[in-house]
Amino acid sequence: MKKWKQKAIVQKIISYLPLSHKINYIFQKYVTKGVTLSDEYLFDRLGHARDHIKGYQKYSKKAIPAICLEIGTGWYPIVPISFFLVGADRIYSVDISLLTSKERLHTTLQKFVECEKLNQFKQYIDYLPNRYGIILNLLANYSSFSLDEVLQKLNITYLIEDSRKLSLPDNSIDLVNSNNTFEHIYPNILIPILKEFRRIVKKQDGVMSHFIDMSDHFAHFDNSINIYNFLQFSDKQWKWIDNSIQPQSRMRIYDYKQIYNDLNIPISEEIFRVGNLNELKEIRLAEKFANKPIEEIAKSHCHFISNMKAIV
Ligand SMILES: C[S@@+](CC[C@H](N)C(=O)[O-])C[C@H]1O[C@@H](n2cnc3c(N)ncnc32)[C@H](O)[C@@H]1O
Secondary structure, eight states: OOHHHHHHHHHHHHHTSTTHHHHHHHHIIIIIOOOOOOHHHHHHHHHHHHHHHHHHHHHHOOSSOSEEEEEOOOSOOHHHHHHHHHTOSEEEEEESSOOOOHHHHHHHHHHHHHHHHTTOSTTTOOOOHHHHHHHHHHHHTGGGSOHHHHHHHTTEEEEESOTTSOSSOTTOBSEEEEESOGGGSOHHHHHHHHHHHHHHBOTTTOEEEEEEEOSOGGGGTOTTSOTTGGGGSOHHHHHHHOOSSSOOOOOOHHHHHHHHHHTTOOOSEEEEEOOOHHHHHTSOOOHHHHTSOHHHHHOOEEEEEEEGGGOO
């Protein structure tokens, strides 16, 4: 049996167990080796942080977003720490469960320092030396701080709550962002979340910036399949394969654009990867994908920036 199918079966079983996220972490750490903080992962997310800030500067005409909100913290909060380093006053990060830990935060901070020492950092983030100093001080006495104290020193507030109903006031956030998270949220949840973002983002000069990875995530783990493999299944079949720990909605770029359009959220800039038509042609597409333009189906990653000033 192919590796991705074995992983799908194990994750499906885990998803029915209590503490499923913890068990999944252990499974991914020791079996699939999918949770290591690799250089590739770090640089990818640093690139996201850089592009969020650039988008913010372009549309708000301000240098630094004072108040930021990220949805989907995950295991390693690279983007929130990057916002701290450039000078943000408050960074909220929302998740449905607390996946990070004091140990994983330590790993992340150490990785930032390694990166800085190798001079690889400045090309992504124009960080403030005093903020970097705070990280060095934290690491020097790391064991004496609790997770809450570490987060407090980094101006980060974790919100473990339903993103459809956030405990934040209207017009209070300068930059709303997400990183490789929307693809895990089905439209019945994503639509109310985007409505909530529209409520909390500042309408005067706020910006939204979302990175979406539309590739089949099982292909990141099993190189015998390509990034379009999951498009061969009907919705009914996919329901059996997909799991609630790391769901994949399989939405394509046109689905997201339709939602933005329906909610009257502007897409001021749309950046995407064209994907690989040859690989896509290897897959016998399920009907719901087969009758769409092949170039649209092939797009594998996208980044939407919204100037919320343009909201009517
Ligand atoms: C693949 S991880 C991405 C983590 C991180 N942003 C990154 O760049 O690697 C997706 C995250 O989104 C979170 N998530 C999924 N649905 C969510 C929702 N409705 N509200 C908040 N977070 C959600 C998951 O718990 C998970 O931590």
